[in-house]
Amino acid sequence: MNETMNPNASQSDDLDWASLGYLANDDLEIPEDKLNKKDIGRSFYQLGKLFYDKSDLVQAEKNFVKAYQCAERPQDTFSILKILGFLIRIASEKLEDDKANTYIKEAESIVEAASETLGSLNAEYFYNVGLINTYKGDFDLARQNYEFAYKKSKEENEPELLAKTLLALAQNGYNLKNFEKSLDYLNQLNQLLKIIKKYYLSGAMFLFSAKVFTEMEMYDKALEHFTLANKALQDKKCWNLYGYVLLGKGIVYKRSGNYEKALAYFMLALESNDGSTFRRLSELIENEIADVNDNSVDLYLDRTNRKVKERSLGTIDFKHRFVLLEILFLLARNPGSYYDKEELAQQIWKDEYNPLIHDKLIYTSVSRLRKLIEPKNDRGDKRKYIIRGKDGYTFNPQANIRFHMESRNDQPRSIGNIELSSPV
Numbered sequence: 001m002n003e004t005m006n007p008n009a010s011q012s013d014d015l016d017w018a019s020l021g022y023l024a025n026d027d028l029e030i031p032e033d034k035l036n037k038k039d040i041g042r043s044f045y046q047l048g049k050l051f052y053d054k055s056d057l058v059q060a061e062k063n064f065v066k067a068y069q070c071a072e073r074p075q076d077t078f079s080i081l082k083i084l085g086f087l088i089r090i091a092s093e094k095l096e097d098d099k100a101n102t103y104i105k106e107a108e109s110i111v112e113a114a115s116e117t118l119g120s121l122n123a124e125y126f127y128n129v130g131l132i133n134t135y136k137g138d139f140d141l142a143r144q145n146y147e148f149a150y151k152k153s154k155e156e157n158e159p160e161l162l163a164k165t166l167l168a169l170a171q172n173g174y175n176l177k178n179f180e181k182s183l184d185y186l187n188q189l190n191q192l193l194k195i196i197k198k199y200y201l202s203g204a205m206f207l208f209s210a211k212v213f214t215e216m217e218m219y220d221k222a223l224e225h226f227t228l229a230n231k232a233l234q235d236k237k238c239w240n241l242y243g244y245v246l247l248g249k250g251i252v253y254k255r256s257g258n259y260e261k262a263l264a265y266f267m268l269a270l271e272s273n274d275g276s277t278f279r280r281l282s283e284l285i286e287n288e289i290a291d292v293n294d295n296s297v298d299l300y301l302d303r304t305n306r307k308v309k310e311r312s313l314g315t316i317d318f319k320h321r322f323v324l325l326e327i328l329f330l331l332a333r334n335p336g337s338y339y340d341k342e343e344l345a346q347q348i349w350k351d352e353y354n355p356l357i358h359d360k361l362i363y364t365s366v367s368r369l370r371k372l373i374e375p376k377n378d379r380g381d382k383r384k385y386i387i388r389g390k391d392g393y394t395f396n397p398q399a400n401i402r403f404h405m406e407s408r409n410d411q412p413r414s415i416g417n418i419e420l421s422s423p424v
Contacts, residue, residue, distance in 0.1 A: 041070025048086065053238040057090050057277040074117045081107055081128045085424040088135065092415035095279045100415045104135045123152035127165055135416040139175045146172060159196050163189055167201065167423040170208060175417065182212050203233035204421045207241060210248055219256045223249060241421055243273040243281050250288060257305035259292050259315055299373065299385065302404035303329060312375045323348060324369045331386060331395035340392035366393060
């Protein structure tokens, strides 16, 4: 088989569902005299989707598991993969690694078997292989399979599958940090959804567009699309992404330097969230609150927006204080290292040191910077961030500082590289 078609997954080991307790068929009785198994499975699936939309992930999972129990292979292959897709996303949101990995392993096994039993490899097959590659973090191979699905869904006249594939391609571009490509697919999806009217896909599309615009620092557009996402989801009476909309708006305000408004959105997101099941969202929100409102941080430095947040003084705007901001960042990036007048003249003003020009300029600039960022304590003394010694100026290495947009290692990951808004 062509390598692109292959999900690059080995056949899964036999899974003891009963011992794992995830998909064991131990509590489901099928009244065959009234309904057939397929009809019952379809009903459980619809119930699962209803609970999923209404944010009841516990009941959603139970019904999806029952739908899985009713499905039969190979005729229900793609239905089973869709059910497993929802279960993987729920487990990811609940931060249940073992459960998510079990579902992913099962999906891997099913898509491998499908390549041998299907008469022809259609768009839905390639789409699901792309999802498997995404779960495994192979985004390049995922892109190739999504592109096959994109082409074939057009040939097969499958507009709903084409819409999901476009959203998947947009997510793939985001994962590969190709934001322009991601926006191109989202624009195509927007045009298609004007025809086929899928509100949940519309909500997910606007939400994902907002995330892309946030990464591109197009904050006004990001806020606009978060609002559009909220409206589309409300029209469908769907609430499972509401907390992510609030979180996203808070992140936009944080990155644009409006920390007070960011905290307001983070707190609203936290208060409206069911932390017992939406565990990933809760951790994301709590980390953002801690990042902005950490009492242990003396200075929060935001060079992008030319703002500094000092623990007791609040936010200080450096919009028209370019030289002062450059001095601050030079010293803060190298705490404990002294910079003499010659080095400051060269690095800040890009000049050779001239005492007649630079002595007063350096003294005045550092004095102005100290007045801005160093508050007085109860005794009227100033806490020194910037220290002057015989070798020049340095930043106090004992001060706790944080730089805007620096990576944090404690962010909860998206298990399987997907989240609730990812295409299923």
